[in-house]
């Protein structure tokens with residue numbers, strides 16, 4: 098079957114499940130796998146998709162033998178992934194399974210599945226932290242599988258990882274009478290067709306009730322235009338680790354400045370900041386350098402007593418100190434830009450790694466350099 102036949106089959110199947118598509122359809126899109134495209138001009142507030150609760154893939158649709166085989170307390174993420182992994186070609190979900198991304202695509206794009214784990218050290222710090230959390234969750238879930246009767250049917254970690262990552266990238270949060278009894282991070286459901294929407298930093302509205310999900314156009318769309326939803330106000334570090342891509346333009350993007358600021362602080366300064374809850378987690382975005390960074394750098398500009406009065410009592414003279422902070426910030430950011438450029442160079446010199454991975458890492462560091470440069474220019478203006 099060619100891709101249009103596969104999409105037609107999916108549309109027929111989805112229709113039979115009660116899924117209503119209005120003026121949109123799935124299409125293959127270069128660099129983004131499959132996405133949803135307007136098949137006619139759309140107006141703002143047009144309801145473009147409705148997925149009834151009966152069409153969702155949830156804990157309740159998981160086969161009993163899968164659920165019963167897993168230890169008590171197994172996370173819904175692991176249960177849904179195991180259910181997907183054990184789907185037969187004759188499964189009732191076959192037309193939907195047919196449009197899932199390939200193993201190759203998942204292992205190329207998602208850092209947790211990268212063969213060359215040495216590349217992880219080139220991820221920015223926040224991305225590394227997210228990846229470590231993801232790794233712990235995966236290890237927990239893989240342990241549950243290995244300790245269950247499903248171990249024989251899902252013997253390979255890589256197989257489970259593929260379905261686990263598919264689940265991670267395609268689930269929606271759903272509050273309903275059925276999910277109310279579950280922990281918040283267990284209220285995840287898979288929804289056919291809705292899971293084909295790609296992400297942008299602003300997109301169509303996704304609303305859910307106990308009856309199901311509805312997606313509504315946020316603005317006008319021309320026929321043929323891709324229609325996006327927004328998965329959340331995510332930075333590109335998060336998008337890279339959780340979804341395997343970065344956006345060229347991302348209003349929610351930010352740069353972690355811990356590696357820039359912390360080396361500039363003395364041990365005593367760090368101790369004071371730690372005691373007051375201001376140590377680390379420094380960021381800049383397109384508009385500002387965060388308050389925590391400003392507070393930390395003020396301590397490099399004035400004695401502790403004055404710093405306390407400035408921070409906690411709003412003592413006069415803050416503008417003069419701010420000018421000093423801005424000068425210091427420019428110095429620190431210039432130095433950090435040098436480190437960023439070294440990383441970009443190292444990535445260019447790398448051999449023996451998949452070119453997509455090198456390119457996305459390089460792109461990510463170029464985005465960081467751009468945000469750092471913009472901030473330097475703004476501070477110097």
Ligand SMILES: C[S@@+](CC[C@H](N)C(=O)[O-])C[C@H]1O[C@@H](n2cnc3c(N)ncnc32)[C@H](O)[C@@H]1O
Pocket residue numbers: 128129130131132196197198206266267292293294295296297339340341342343344
């Ligand atoms: C919910 S799925 C969306 C449908 C997906 N494109 C597919 O082919 O099945 C999420 C995945 O789509 C891809 N994706 C979503 N938004 C994207 C974007 N703006 N650019 C590139 N890839 C994107 C990523 O691979 C992500 O993990």
